[in-house]
Amino acid sequence: MRVIKTVIADDHPVVLVGLREMIQRDERFTLVDEAVSSSQLVELLALNQPDLVITDFNMPGDDTYGDGLKLIAYIIKHFPAVTILVLSMVSNPLIISRLLEMGVAGVIAKNHIHEEIGKALNALANDRPYVAPTVQKTSVLSNPRVIDERFSNLSPREVEVLRLFVAGSSVSEIARLLNRSVKTVSTQKVSAMQKLEVLTDHALLTYCIKADPFES
Template sequence: MTVPADQSIRIILADDHPIIRKGVLAVLEGSEIQVVGEASCPVELLSLLDRIECDAVVTDYVMPSDSSPDGIRLIERLRSMRPQLPVIVLTMLRNVGLLQALLATGVRAIVDKSTAMSEVHTAIRLATAGHIFVSSTFEGRLARFGAHSVSRLTDREGEVIRLLVAGMSVTEIARKLDRSVKTVSKQKTDAMKKLGLRSDMEIYAYAVEAGY
């Protein structure tokens, strides 16, 4: 979905911190970008998206919720509901694997919340015009690793990562999933390569950030 340059842009804004939402509203005030809905949690965001027409969604990455998906699962849910709708993610997380996973889901823009909020306007404008935007603070990290070298985890790889984070060993996972230890070990290794992770500690850190 692209929006002509001479047309106003309608967005839904989601962040669990009111001060962030106010900051974004202040940046967009008087511009061609109109906030048609605000959400403070995933449940509200999904409800708004189901009821309100918009041209893009600007959402925080971490909005903990007991009753709705958060993190990467929330982004995937948004993408499944409205595949053509540009999604702009706000985050302070800098894990390269996570940034790449977001781009792999089809996210159009990733904005660093710790930098000037003025980037949000640029990100929305570019994303709705069909382009990709990544904050400069993230670009360097992605460039060093190779922004397009990582593909999404398969369901089986994701399952292995989740069980590892839950405290299970490769042997225990193999037994639980009825796979060979060799297969589970390969799935773990493949997942680590895709995410740019080098140790079990980095797996745990990534999983927490990604909402596994």
């Protein structure tokens, strides 16, 4: 069984204690380090190369890496292999949507952390994104009109590619199944991501699973 190396970050000790206890009770995860600031988090990511980081969205007082969207963007750029679960008190739908579009694997409202963290860990252990219902209500994913508009811009071939991607197929597997070149499939996938306004595979998977555009 794969054990997921995890780093947690929050400037509130009580939150770190709760996260630590939850992770230590789950044999699918191992806690390798803890951070209380953005700079310390970046240092620990470079040192430990974890599989997962669970981080607070707001950790003020760090001028080097900042917090919020700036910190998340830095982690995505410099540690692209790391899965990110964000804890947040922010309810702004534009920020929540932006986090999902950037490619975080999950967002949890901090005032619901005790109810949601176990569900999030279970989803991530199974390579699935997780967005808490309380957070999803504020995101673009709760707006059927926006979802329909974005998906209506996709070509039939792009929809085929996304359907297979969400089902777990790689680009090379999709190319074989659809009898297309890898380059063609890759181009169609990138085009679809641009039309959906998502930047990473994590974001694409989250968007498609939550939007469920392939439901018959």
